[in-house]
Every structure is written in structure tokens, then in C-alpha cells.
Amino acid sequence: MFNWLCPDLYLNSIFEIKPEFLRQKGIRGVIVDLDNTLVPWNEARVNKDISEWFQGFKDLGIKLCIVSNNKKHRVLTFGEKIGIPTIYKAKKPRKKSFLKGMQILKTKPSNTAVIGDQIFTDILGGNRLGLYTILVIPISKKEFLWTRLMRSIEKAVLNFLIKKGHLTPPER
Template identity: 35%
Template sequence: MKRSRIMALIRPTIMLDNITQIDGPFLRRHQIGALMLDVDNTLSLHGNPEPYEGIAAWVKRMRDIGVEMIIVSNNSRERVQPFADKLGIPCVGGGYKPLSKGMREAQAMLKTPKRHCAIVGDQLFTDIMGGNLYGITSILVTPYQLEDKTGFKIKRGLERGFLRRYRRAQNKNGGGGR
């Protein structure tokens, strides 16, 4: 596979500092009506059963403006279901991102066309690549906390080089978005 093809697969459509930057005007501007949400380091610390401060209020704001939401996680349903229940949104566990299985299942539950769906997550090689392979908008958020396990450190190290390149291009082109 050519390097440019790989770069395209892990290039987020949109980059944000925090998921709470997503609001009604942002969603309208990008024609997004449904969000597939990652859990670890997007809505909560890795493995934490509680959402970050402000996430429950953000979910309520999204619900109040009619945004459909579903959690799509590579974690087991046993980890994800109690977390999703706290937020009152459905979930798909064992999503196998970057494969399309979990996103396909989530889209069927959302009943929303792909062109109006987005995935929000903190990892290039799972969330972003998965969204791009599936053909939906991919929104990368800065992780709240970097994991300290070796596998994550290697993955985050690889991501850093790509992110520097994406940010330089974004700054050169006058900002983010599509």
C-alpha cells in the first residue's frame, strides 16, 4: 500500500482539543446528525467507569438538540454497557475498530445515512482509520491522559509524527474542518 494511501486512512477529517467543542453550529456546519463515540480517553480515562467531568452535561446538550449518539468501543460489552447506561445512550462493545463491524452495527441502530454520521475518538489507528475505512467523518480529539502501558506508548509515539504533519498542514491551510 502506498504511503499516501496510508496517510489518507489515518488522517482525521476534523481535529479538536476536546469532545465538548462539538455543538449545534459545528454539527450543522459539517452536516452531522449522529455521533459514534469512543470511550477510553474520549469520554473517560482508560478503564474508568465514570465519565469525565462535563461529559454528562454535554451528552444532555446533544440530546436536547436532537443528535443521535452511540458508543462504539473495542472494549467488551461488560465494560461498555454500564458506562453507556450512566449516560443513557446505547452502545456496541467489541467494535473491532479499525474494522467496520462495530460502526456498521451502530449505524444500523442509529438509522442514519453514513454521510450524516461521524466517529469521535482519540486514536489514529483505531477510531480515525476505522471511520475513514467505513466512509464517515472522523473527528480526532486530544486524549485526556496518555496511557502508560508499552503497547500504548508505541502506538502514541507513531501517532505523534503523523499528528505534527497534520497540524502543520492544518495551520498552513487556515484551520480545521473539512
């Protein structure tokens, strides 16, 4: 169980994820979460840093797809602004949306990465299919009540994984 909850990498933010690094790992496609991973929860604006981050991947031929549990309008609008495909109401950690994401990216588990801020949706879903999983610290504290409740369990799991030496915490 704990194996499925342990990300391959744990970082402060998406900006610590370098396209060159993933490219060297053989990654050709990235499934990325939206809320609190790319932007604060329900934030609609796309800033320059985010655009440049996306561009860095495109330049290296790594495709991206946003996979979010959030609503259609929210996810589609953001995806259109940034110009990358999206899957909304993804019901992560269910496998279906990850499989659909890889279909869009034309990749397979061995060359696909998942980036997200939640262990029980992004990381669990990715690990179940054998994807390369990257956990980032959530951007803001604002989120669904349910997510906030899950955070305390998440924290305990992370502490356990770090204590057991399975996971290296992000540098502060």
C-alpha cells in the same frame, strides 16, 4: 494511506465539539469512543459535564452511540449510566462495528460523525467508510501498553499531516 489517517477535525477535547456545528454539517448521528475520549482510561464515573455534553446533542436530535474496543462489562456499565447505546469489543478500525453503530443510529456515512482519540482505530475506521472524523487529544496518559507504543507512530503521522498542511493542530 495518509488520507485515511487524516481526521477532518483535530481538537483538544470533546467539549470543543458543539452540537450546533455538527447539526449545521448535516450530522444526525455520532459514534463516540469511550476510553480517553469521554473519560480517562477505565474510569467508570460519569460526571456532570459529560452528561450535559450528551444532552446538548440529544436536544438537537443528534443520536449517539458509544463504540469501544474495551470489554463488555466496562462499556455496558458506562452506557447504561449515561443512557445511550453501546457496542463493546468493537475491534476498531474494522468496518463491522461502525456499520453496526450506524444501524443503531439509523444513519448513513454521509450524516454520521466519529469522535475518538486514536488515529489507527477511530479515525482510520471512520475514514474507511467516509464518515466525518474528529480526533481529540487523549485525556490521560494511562492506557494499554500496545496503545502507548502506537502513540509514537501516531505522533509522527500527525506531525507529518500538520507539516503538509492537511491538518490544523488544536489551539493551545
